[in-house]
Structures are given as C-alpha cells and as structure tokens.
Amino acid sequence: KQEVTQIPAALSVPEGENLVLNCSFTDSAIYNLQWFRQDPGKGLTSLLLIQSSQREQTSGRLNASLDKSSGRSTLYIAASQPGDSATYLCAVRRIQGAQKLVFGQGTRLTINP
C-alpha cells in the first residue's frame, strides 16, 4: 500500500527566506507526483506536476524535484512571502492504470512579515 509522508507538519519562517518542504513515498512505482497548495476553507490549487521520467519542474519561485528511486520529492520556495502562507500537500499517482491520488498529510507553512 502506498504511503505518503510530509515533514515537517508545520513550519514558520521569516519573510524572505528560502525553504524546503519534504515529501516521501513508500512505493517507487509512481506515474507522477503533484504538489498542491490549500488555503484555509478552500480547495486545492495545483502548483507543479512531475512525471516519473522527470527530475524537476519549476514555476516562478517554486522548484520541485523528484528522486523516484529513493521515494522522495522536495518543494523549494525561494524568497518566501507572507502570501505563501498555506498548507502544502504532495500527492502521488501510483501507476498509469490507477487514477487515484494518494496524499500526504500536508505541511502548514507560515511566513512571518
């Protein structure tokens, strides 16, 4: 059974810092990995999607890496801003035929002005 773990559960940093969020998964037979952002009371916004054949994806100040063999992904946020405060979730899609996403429990990020 695929299990996804995110560490830390919560993180608070001053504005302007670079930071890394971690995601690990137990079964390396994944089709892709997705990072989401969730604001309080809102749905999920997709940030980055990495296919299993890729090593990283970048969007603006965000960079996500994937090491499938070790079962790890990181989300790097550069020059953090208060507006980045949210819960960040990673999710894996296991194999091509299995459509469902398996989520981690999320990292609650607070950027202090």
Added chain:
Amino acid sequence: GAGVSQSPRYKVAKRGQDVALRCDPISGHVSLFWYQQALGQGPEFLTYFQNEAQLDKSGLPSDRFFAERPEGSVSTLKIQRTQQEDSAVYLCASSLAVKAQGNTYEQYFGPGTRLTVT
C-alpha cells in the same frame, strides 16, 4: 464554467439524516473523483468515475456512502444516516482521461463541501 464547482459549500446535518453533495466537473472532463479530507489531514480517495461508469469505489468507508454520475457529467455523493465521524470536507476533482500536452492526467479540484454532523 471555468473550474470544478461544488454545492453546497457548507452543510450541517443532524446525526441520522441523509445528505447529498453535488459536483459539477470542468466541461469535457471524462474522469471525476471524490475525496474526503478530515481536519488536519490530507485528502483520502473515495471513488472514481470515467464517464458514467464507477470504476473504483474502494475508498468508500461504508455502505452508507453512495456516488453516482448518471449522465457522465454532474456527480452526486450521498451519505445515508450520517454519523459524527462523517464530518469532513468532501472534495471533488476532474481530469481529462487522455494525455494532453502539459497536463497529463492532472486533477483539478473544486472548493469542497464542509459537512458537519451534530
């Protein structure tokens, strides 16, 4: 519409009542998913449709949960005889079933329905 919509956004039910939650996927999206998110946790898969066919319902926690998508577009998640442990946010997502450049099987989520059972 431009995105996935869900209604109602908030629902309070007394224990034992039946509830129905609605999801309108993005137009043209073949695949539709329901997830349950407990407070402080990540979403957990409930069920999946491709068009009107329910291909995976392995995540439904009990036979009190039932989902349908009769015409392959709008979907309804029904919970019978609600219990306090059913309190959660119910998220709906949709995706294209075929590979599209830059959005391979990406799932797009709605805002969710927050269900509180008292």
